Amino acid sequence: MNKPSLQLNDQEMRDLAEMAAMVLALFGTATPENQQARVEQWHKLCVKILGTAKATPSIAPDMEMNPDCGYYFFKRPYLEKAFFEDCLDEFRDSIFWSELVTRLAEQSLMETVGEDTFSRLTEDQRRTRCASMEKALWNECMSHGIDRLVFMLPPEES
Amino acid sequence: MNKPSLQLNDQEMRDLAEMAAMVLALFGTATPENQQARVEQWHKLCVKILGTAKATPSIAPDMEMNPDCGYYFFKRPYLEKAFFEDCLDEFRDSIFWSELVTRLAEQSLMETVGEDTFSRLTEDQRRTRCASMEKALWNECMSHGIDRLVFMLPPEES
Numbered sequence: 127m128n129k130p131s132l133q134l135n136d137q138e139m140r141d142l143a144e145m146a147a148m149v150l151a152l153f154g155t156a157t158p159e160n161q162q163a164r165v166e167q168w169h170k171l172c173v174k175i176l177g178t179a180k181a182t183p184s185i186a187p188d189m190e191m192n193p194d195c196g197y198y199f200f201k202r203p204y205l206e207k208a209f210f211e212d213c214l215d216e217f218r219d220s221i222f223w224s225e226l227v228t229r230l231a232e233q234s235l236m237e238t239v240g241e242d243t244f245s246r247l248t249e250d251q252r253r254t255r256c257a258s259m260e261k262a263l264w265n266e267c268m269s270h271g272i273d274r275l276v277f278m279l280p281p282e283e284s
Numbered sequence: 285m286n287k288p289s290l291q292l293n294d295q296e297m298r299d300l301a302e303m304a305a306m307v308l309a310l311f312g313t314a315t316p317e318n319q320q321a322r323v324e325q326w327h328k329l330c331v332k333i334l335g336t337a338k339a340t341p342s343i344a345p346d347m348e349m350n351p352d353c354g355y356y357f358f359k360r361p362y363l364e365k366a367f368f369e370d371c372l373d374e375f376r377d378s379i380f381w382s383e384l385v386t387r388l389a390e391q392s393l394m395e396t397v398g399e400d401t402f403s404r405l406t407e408d409q410r411r412t413r414c415a416s417m418e419k420a421l422w423n424e425c426m427s428h429g430i431d432r433l434v435f436m437l438p439p440e441e442s
Contacts, residue, residue, distance in 0.1 A: 130297035130340045132290040132333065139288035141329050145307055156378035158370035168367075171299050175290065182288045209326075212316035218379050220314035222387070225380040229430055266435050272387055277424050277432050 136184045143179035143189075146172035147200055148210035173197045226272075227263040231256040294342045301337035301347075304330035305358060306368035331355040384430075385421040389414040 134142065150172050157165045180189045180198040192199040200208065235256050236244040247255070266274070292300065308330050315323045338347045338356040350357040358366065393414050394402040405413070424432070 130292050130294065130336060132292065132297075132300075132336050134288050134290065136288065137325070138329050138332070139290075141326055142290075142333075145303060145326070145329075149303055149306070152371060152375050155382075156371075156374040158367070158374045161367065161370065164367050167295070168299055168303070171296050171303075174296070175300075178288060178290050209316070209319065209322050212319065213310060213314075216314040216316045217310050218383060221376050221379045222383040224313075225376060226384070229380070230433065230435075233430060263435070266437075272391060274435050274437060275388065276434065276436050277388075277421075278434050278436075279424075279432060 136182060139179055139182050140185050143176050143185065143200070144208060144210045146175040146179075147205075147208070148214065151210070151214060223267055227260050227267065228256070230263055231259040234259050294340060297337055297340050298343050301334050301343065301358070302366060302368045304333040304337075305363075305366070306372065309368070309372060381425055385418050385425065386414070388421055389417040392417050 149168060153165060153169065176189070176198045179185045188200055188204045189198050190201050191197070205211065232244075232252060235252065239247075239255075244252075307326060311323060311327065334347070334356045337343045346358055346362045347356050348359050349355070363369065390402075390410065393410065397405075397413075402410075
């Protein structure tokens with residue numbers, strides 16, 4: 127049986143190499159616990175993709191052997207304008223606000239109903255009961271960002 | 285000149301398809317503004333990769349045509365256990381805490397030195413001057429999570 131083969135034009139190869147670079151950047155931030163074998167497998171595939179990109183004449187000039195990691199990667203000036211970095215920036219910003227709102231709303235609900243009751247709610251029930259608090263928190267974030275967000279410490283710690 | 289070609293074994297093809305699914309999930313959360321053409325180009329490449337995976341006999345049973353998006357995607361039961369979902373969960377969690385600490389520390393510095401001075405600091409200067417506040421905030425997050433994090437509203441709004 128034939129091995130799977132992906133025929134790409136040069137632009138697709140470049141985009142795929144950027145996707146591989148993005149996955150490696152994600153791994154640089156965080157990797158799932160207890161899944162080291164899978165992480166290494168993905169890592170190896172990304173390095174293979176970057177190597178194939180380096181062997182593509184139109185892409186090669188934008189890449190170099192990175193001495194720190196020991197594989198071909200995009201050069202720094204290229205990275206500074208890379209599309210995948212914009213994608214990650216946008217993702218980080220979006221994640222921050224949505225996690226902030228979701229986590230604070232859930233915490234508020236837990237304080238209201240108590241930990242026991244909270245832990246027995248289904249995901250759907252939590253979403254429903256958090257909805258109005260989430261809306262209020264979104265409004266706060268839209269109007270004031272984190273200007274009024276603080277850790278309230280007891281007097282002996284502050 | 286030959287087109288770039290990526291020869292993959294079945295496991296690599298499966299991993300690559302999961303990476304494509306991860307990129308599409310990222311795009312579902314957020315895409316960079318004013319870069320619609322690049323987003324569409326990446327989207328098309330991901331769909332091509334998923335289609336190539338569907339044509340691989342060992343992967344095909346885990347995929348189906350998704351009627352909502354009009355391309356082959358992993359089936360729901362497969363997605364629930366997919367490695368890339370663990371990667372994204374881990375990334376979301378990591379991002380939330382680091383963004384929270386960085387943003388609150390920068391806000392605190394801005395309040396201390398004033399907006400004008402703050403805006404003239406280089407990235408390195410900001411990092412240096414935020415370091416001790418960041419350390420204190422990390423300690424708070426490690427000990428109490430967001431238990432003591434609140435929006436302080438003026439009396440007329442709360």
